[in-house]
Amino acid sequence: MLADFLLIAMNGLVWAMAIFLVASGLTLVFGILHILNFSHGGFVMIGAYLAYSIMNLGSGAVGIVAFLGLALACAVTVGAMGFVIDRVVFKRLKDVDDSYSLIATYAILLLSEGAVKTIWGPNFLSVYPPKGLGGAVFLGDFIMPAYALFVIGAGIAVFLVLDFWLQRTASGKIMKSVALDPWMASLLGININLIFTVAVVAGFALAGLAGGVLAPNQSLSPMMGGTYIIQAFGVIIVGGIGNVRGAFLAAILLGLIDAFGTVYVPSLPGVFFFVAVAVIILFRPQGLLSGVR
Amino acid sequence: MDNNTTSFGFKATPLIALALCFAAFATVPFWAEKGLVFLAGILMLQIVFALSFNLIFGLTGLVSFGQAAFFAAGAYASAWLSSYAPDLPFVLTLAFGGLVGALLSVLIGMVALHRASGIYFAILTLALGQLIYTLIGKSTALGREDGLIGITRPNLNFGLFEIDLSRGDDYYYLIFVASAGMIVSLWWVWHGTLGRTLSAIRQEPERIRFLGVNVRRYREYAFVISGTVTALAGALLAPWSQIITPMIAHWSYSALPILFCLLGGSTRFWGPAVGAIVFAGLEHSTRNMFGMAELIVGGALLFVVLAMPGGILGTIALLRQKILSPAEGRPSDE
Numbered sequence: 001m002l003a004d005f006l007l008i009a010m011n012g013l014v015w016a017m018a019i020f021l022v023a024s025g026l027t028l029v030f031g032i033l034h035i036l037n038f039s040h041g042g043f044v045m046i047g048a049y050l051a052y053s054i055m056n057l058g059s060g061a062v063g064i065v066a067f068l069g070l071a072l073a074c075a076v077t078v079g080a081m082g083f084v085i086d087r088v089v090f091k092r093l094k095d096v097d098d099s100y101s102l103i104a105t106y107a108i109l110l111l112s113e114g115a116v117k118t119i120w121g122p123n124f125l126s127v128y129p130p131k132g133l134g135g136a137v138f139l140g141d142f143i144m145p146a147y148a149l150f151v152i153g154a155g156i157a158v159f160l161v162l163d164f165w166l167q168r169t170a171s172g173k174i175m176k177s178v179a180l181d182p183w184m185a186s187l188l189g190i191n192i193n194l195i196f197t198v199a200v201v202a203g204f205a206l207a208g209l210a211g212g213v214l215a216p217n218q219s220l221s222p223m224m225g226g227t228y229i230i231q232a233f234g235v236i237i238v239g240g241i242g243n244v245r246g247a248f249l250a251a252i253l254l255g256l257i258d259a260f261g262t263v264y265v266p267s268l269p270g271v272f273f274f275v276a277v278a279v280i281i282l283f284r285p286q287g288l289l290s291g292v293r
Numbered sequence: 294m295d296n297n298t299t300s301f302g303f304k305a306t307p308l309i310a311l312a313l314c315f316a317a318f319a320t321v322p323f324w325a326e327k328g329l330v331f332l333a334g335i336l337m338l339q340i341v342f343a344l345s346f347n348l349i350f351g352l353t354g355l356v357s358f359g360q361a362a363f364f365a366a367g368a369y370a371s372a373w374l375s376s377y378a379p380d381l382p383f384v385l386t387l388a389f390g391g392l393v394g395a396l397l398s399v400l401i402g403m404v405a406l407h408r409a410s411g412i413y414f415a416i417l418t419l420a421l422g423q424l425i426y427t428l429i430g431k432s433t434a435l436g437r438e439d440g441l442i443g444i445t446r447p448n449l450n451f452g453l454f455e456i457d458l459s460r461g462d463d464y465y466y467l468i469f470v471a472s473a474g475m476i477v478s479l480w481w482v483w484h485g486t487l488g489r490t491l492s493a494i495r496q497e498p499e500r501i502r503f504l505g506v507n508v509r510r511y512r513e514y515a516f517v518i519s520g521t522v523t524a525l526a527g528a529l530l531a532p533w534s535q536i537i538t539p540m541i542a543h544w545s546y547s548a549l550p551i552l553f554c555l556l557g558g559s560t561r562f563w564g565p566a567v568g569a570i571v572f573a574g575l576e577h578s579t580r581n582m583f584g585m586a587e588l589i590v591g592g593a594l595l596f597v598v599l600a601m602p603g604g605i606l607g608t609i610a611l612l613r614q615k616i617l618s619p620a621e622g623r624p625s626d627e
Contacts, residue, residue, distance in 0.1 A: 089595070103356075103551060106551075106594070107598060109591070111591035114585065118585070233416050234416075237420075241412070274423050281413065
């Protein structure tokens with residue numbers, strides 16, 4: 001019984017950390033630029049496909065260290081794409097309505113789906129988990145795939161690094177000050193345009209990293225970006241848009257709700273996530289934690 | 294005098310374009326092959342879908358990302374009723390689809406307009422729409438992920454005579470007449486007192502609130518009218534395509550009317566119709582190029598959002614203004 005309970009909770013946590021990996025960059029970009037980036041999921045997808053291509057250059061499965069290096073390579077590549085998109089699109093969206101930029105970035109999502117379809121084709125592709133993480137971990141009568149524990153670890157690591165950066169370092173604090181009041185920050189001699197660019201590149205790099213780390217988590221298809229972005233939207237809106245800690249909390253909360261809901265009402269998988277999002281927003285429209293943190 | 298006739302000529306152009314469109318849709322079965330007739334029927338329903346959506350988007354200024362839920366509600370409700378009680382008059386089946394859409398939009402409107410605004414409203418309607426999508430895909434009575442198939446085209450019984458809509462192009466003309474009727478009603482709402490109030494709310498919600506208008510109530514009116522008409526368009530779709538799948542409730546289907554509105558110009562009544570027609574043309578010409586559809590549609594949408602904020606109609610109006618009065622320079626703020 002307890003083992004069952006733990007297993008469900010762990011499954012919820014795996015989902016939660018996977019979605020947090022996606023949502024972290026999304027909420028960071030919104031916090032600084034007030035652009036809710038619909039295309040974020042598309043770039044997670046591009047990151048995952050890149051991981052697939054890089055892996056197939058070699059012999060398939062790689063070791064853990066090589067896998068992490070590969071995920072970093074995806075992060076750098078997608079971050080570079082983010083730089084281009086910042087110059088071409090985001091620079092022009094600064095003074096328009098939030099919902100308008102939502103639609104502009106939806107167009108970029110369509111573009112990334114089209115690009116994936118033309119480059120990699122419509123078929124489902126699969127990526128092997130890194131060597132050493134293919135098996136399962138036994139803790140008494142409690143069994144978890146090793147890769148699932150790796151996803152949880154990656155989610156927590158990204159959260160700790162981001163949180164440390166934003167709360168404890170000078171550059172992170174400058175970032176927060178620009179988010180709160182860009183005009184005042186510019187008067188204090190901060191190059192706010194540079195900060196905006198850094199935020200976008202960091203956000204996209206997080207998308208690429210998420211794509212690389214999560215590539216073995218599911219089969220790759222051109223629909224993957226859309227699926228991820230909807231769940232990430234739910235997580236960041238419940239957490240309070242722009243709030244990294246909120247997104248972390250919301251991911252765990254929604255992951256557990258959905259995991260337990262699906263186990264106890266198996267005929268309706270996936271419904272509890274949306275019900276929870278609607279109910280929480282109804283009572284806390286600003287999300288669990290508000291403001292930029 | 295000369296000047297007057299020119300400006301009259303320009304004023305008449307939209308009317309002529311409208312009449313041409315009307316004539317084109319009315320005569321499609323006479324000059325086009327069957328596949329194209331089918332697409333024209335779908336296109337008319339998509340125009341109604343987009344025009345009804347623009348009541349909340351362009352007129353009231355709310356970005357809803359869950360409009361497909363109403364379209365699907367209408368389609369599924371009427372299709373389900375027609376298979377459950379095949380002897381029921383078709384008008385009742387249609388009305389049932391509209392009613393379910395209306396109830397659903399009251400519910401979603403109450404939840405989403407309760408406190409959420411701006412981007413929160415967009416995401417909340419998106420989540421609620423996905424909830425409907427998931428529920429439809431999991432419900433056995435609605436065919437789960439496979440949808441409902443073999444939906445029959447009904448008989449229209451007028452007492453004195455009967456029209457069998459399964460014959461020839463009869464159902465096409467039913468869609469034509471029904472769409473025209475719904476478009477006229479939407480035009481009337483858009484240009485009437487309600488429409489003007491909604492437009493004022495979009496521009497200055499705070500000021501209108503001070504004038505004693507219940508802003509939320511009016512937004513709810515717009516939301517429900519829009520949802521009901523959308524549901525009716527969905528209810529008309531079911532017997533036409535004879536198969537419906539949960540895809541028509543998916544969020545990517547909710548993005549369609551937004552696309553149509555922005556492409557054509559959301560501040561004008563006919564904008565979404567222009568957008569839908571142009572989009573259908575784009576889609577039809579790229580249908581055999583895999584992955585190209587997304588690239589072209591995405592590229593076009595991005596271009597419109599960044600470079601043509603008024604959409605196609607807005608840009609035409611701007612160009613016309615420049616041609617008519619090149620000396621005046623910039624148009625005034627009005």
